[in-house]
Amino acid sequence: xxxxxxxxxxxxxxxxxxxxxxxxxxxxxxxxxxxxxxxxxxxxxxxxxxxxxxxxxxxxxxxxxxxxxxxxxxxxxxxxxxxxxxxxxxxxxxxxxxxxxxxxxxxxxxxxxxxxxxxxxxxxxxxxxxxxxxxxxxxxxxxxxxxxxxxxxxxxxxxxxxxxxxxxxxxxxxxxxxxxxxxxxxxxxxxxxxxxxxxxxxxxxxxxxxxxxxxxxxxxxxxxxxxxxxxxxxxxxxxxxxxxxxxxxxxxxxxxxxxxxxxxxxxxxxxxxxxxxxxxxxxxxxxxxxxxxxxxxxxxxxxxxxxxxxxxxxxxxxxxxxxxxxxxxxxxxxxxxxxxxxxxxxxxxxxxxxxxxxxxxxxxxxxxxx
Numbered sequence: 001x002x003x004x005x006x007x008x009x010x011x012x013x014x015x016x017x018x019x020x021x022x023x024x025x026x027x028x029x030x031x032x033x034x035x036x037x038x039x040x041x042x043x044x045x046x047x048x049x050x051x052x053x054x055x056x057x058x059x060x061x062x063x064x065x066x067x068x069x070x071x072x073x074x075x076x077x078x079x080x081x082x083x084x085x086x087x088x089x090x091x092x093x094x095x096x097x098x099x100x101x102x103x104x105x106x107x108x109x110x111x112x113x114x115x116x117x118x119x120x121x122x123x124x125x126x127x128x129x130x131x132x133x134x135x136x137x138x139x140x141x142x143x144x145x146x147x148x149x150x151x152x153x154x155x156x157x158x159x160x161x162x163x164x165x166x167x168x169x170x171x172x173x174x175x176x177x178x179x180x181x182x183x184x185x186x187x188x189x190x191x192x193x194x195x196x197x198x199x200x201x202x203x204x205x206x207x208x209x210x211x212x213x214x215x216x217x218x219x220x221x222x223x224x225x226x227x228x229x230x231x232x233x234x235x236x237x238x239x240x241x242x243x244x245x246x247x248x249x250x251x252x253x254x255x256x257x258x259x260x261x262x263x264x265x266x267x268x269x270x271x272x273x274x275x276x277x278x279x280x281x282x283x284x285x286x287x288x289x290x291x292x293x294x295x296x297x298x299x300x301x302x303x304x305x306x307x308x309x310x311x312x313x314x315x316x317x318x319x320x321x322x323x324x325x326x327x328x329x330x331x332x333x334x335x336x337x338x339x340x341x342x343x344x345x346x347x348x349x350x351x352x353x354x355x356x357x358x359x360x361x362x363x364x365x366x367x368x369x370x
Contacts, residue, residue, distance in 0.1 A: 038063060040362045042071045043096070046081060047120060047361070048204065051095035079159075080120070080360070096120060101360060102158045104148055105352025106141050107188065108132055108167040109214070109304060115144045116345070117152065118352045120360070122199040126151060138170025142177045149181075162355030166191055166347060184354040186365075188212060188347045189236055190227055192340065193220030194357070194364060195350025196300055200341040204362075208296045210340065211238065211283070212347070213303035217254045223294065226367045243285035253282040256303065265305070267312035276309075280316045284324060287317070291334050302340025304347065310339040 038061070045060050046052065052060070057068045072094045075081035080100040085092050098121035106115045111133075117126035126148055132140045145163050152160060162182035165174065175183045186194075193210040196202045205225035212218050219236035221228040229235050239251035258275055259265060265272055287299055301314050317337050324330040340346045357363040 034368070037362070037368050038067065039071055039074065040360065042068065043075060043080060044204070044361050046094060046096045051084075051093040053091040053093050055091065057094070098123060099158050101161050101356070102152065103161045103352050103355040104145055104163040105191075105348050105350075105354070106144055106163065106165045106167070107191070107347045107351055108137055108141065108165070108169075109188065109347075113137070113140045113144055113167075114348055115148055116348045116352050117148055118349065119158070120356065122349065122353075135169075137167050138173040138177075141165060141167055141170070141174050145174075145178055161359055164191070164351035164354030166351050182355060182358065184358055186351060186354055187220075187233060188214075188351070189218045189220035190229070190365070191220075191348075191350035191354070192302055192346040193222050193227070193350065194353055195342050195346040195348070196302075196340055197222055197225075197364065198353045198357075198361075199349050200300075200346070201338070202298070202300075206297060207294070208298045208300060209236075209290055209294065210300045210302060210346070211286075213254060213256055213279075213301070213305065215255055215257050216251045217283070217286075219290070221294065221296075222364065223296075225364055227365045238286045238290070241286050241289065243282040245281075248282065250282050250286055254279045256305065265309050267309055272309065276313050276316055279313060280320050284317065284320050287321075287334065287337070288324070288331055291331065296335050298336040298338055300338055300340045302343070302346050304344045307339070307343040310343065314339045 041061050042057060045057060049060065054065050054068045054072065058065045072081055076083055080097055081094050082097050083092050083094055098119045100120065102117055102119050102125060104115065104117050106113055111131060112129055113132045114129040115127065116124050118124055128144055128148060130140050130144060149160065160181065162184060163178060164184045164186065166186065166188045168185060171185050189210070189212050192212050196210055197206065202208050202222065207223050210220040212220065217239035219238050221236055239249065241250050242248065243250045244253065259272065262269060262271055267273060267276065290299065301310060301317065303310065314337055321334050321337060325332055325334055342349055357365065
């Protein structure tokens with residue numbers, strides 16, 4: 001069966017423009033122009049909480065029961081929600097049909113293009129990866145996406161909502177080749193933070209920072225459940241800070257290029273252990289600066305690195321955090337530090353979620369303004 005590349009229609013019944021999309025909030029808006037918002041909030045509530053009755057949905061979202069009735073009727077018709085009854089209960093319950101929609105995500109980094117296909121619940125349906133040479137990004141991304149779409153056409157009736165990519169090079173060529181399927185481009189820092197928010201440990205309305213380690217050190221920021229980019233997406237360029245007693249740029253110290261050529265990246269390896277110590281000494285200065293201005297609940301440390309390496313780094317940072325907090329000239333409070341719960345998949349999962357946020361779920365990149 002050939003894949004249907006008809007652009008997905010947003011869950012919109014009112015006149016809310018795309019710029020008024022929102023992060024998930026515990027209360028919906030009973031306004032005609034907020035119909036799109038209410039649909040998204042309801043679907044997100046079912047995705048995060050599980051099956052609920054109309055009354056339970058109304059209590060959680062702040063909408064009326066008649067309003068919820070209209071919304072779930074639309075969601076059931078769209079194949080995104082199912083209706084059923086529990087034994088011994090008179091009220092029907094509504095649950096997410098996770099396989100009702102799928103989305104593709106492609107992350108290009110370190111000479112590789114990596115793809116996942118996920119459903120609405122964040123379950124990985126497909127994985128693939130291919131090497132990328134300089135100047136060949138568009139071709140490889142197009143081939144990866146096309147192969148995934150062909151496999152989907154053979155085995156699923158789910159709607160394909162679009163493709164999220166972190167590659168900026170060749171974006172126009174990729175859009176043209178995959179048209180009319182939507183292609184959404186976002187930085188890997190935003191993707192990592194949204195991956196943690198959508199499928200990791202962060203809550204929907206959380207305030208946190210995701211420090212993404214790589215050739216450079218950057219951060220994605222979620223404040224009150226919404227993405228914070230700063231001017232021209234310059235927020236989070238922490239690698240440009242001079243840190244440590246020697247005043248070196250954080251990018252020079254924390255770059256993962258220092259780990260190139262080490263086969264296993266075992267934290268017990270002397271070279272890896274020295275890298276962890278150097279990163280700890282310098283990254284803590286950035287963490288203190290972030291905490292002073294933003295006061296996030298938690299700072300996640302992540303990257304395209306093995307989980308045990310990230311865990312060892314965070315453990316060392318946690319000890320440094322305690323030492324710094326008891327010194328008389330240091331801050332008495334610093335947020336919790338934690339390894340990214342999705343490990344090296346954070347960017348992939350987050351970029352794959354972009355089409356869902358664009359068309360089906362509350363979008364933390366575009367806060368709702370009633």
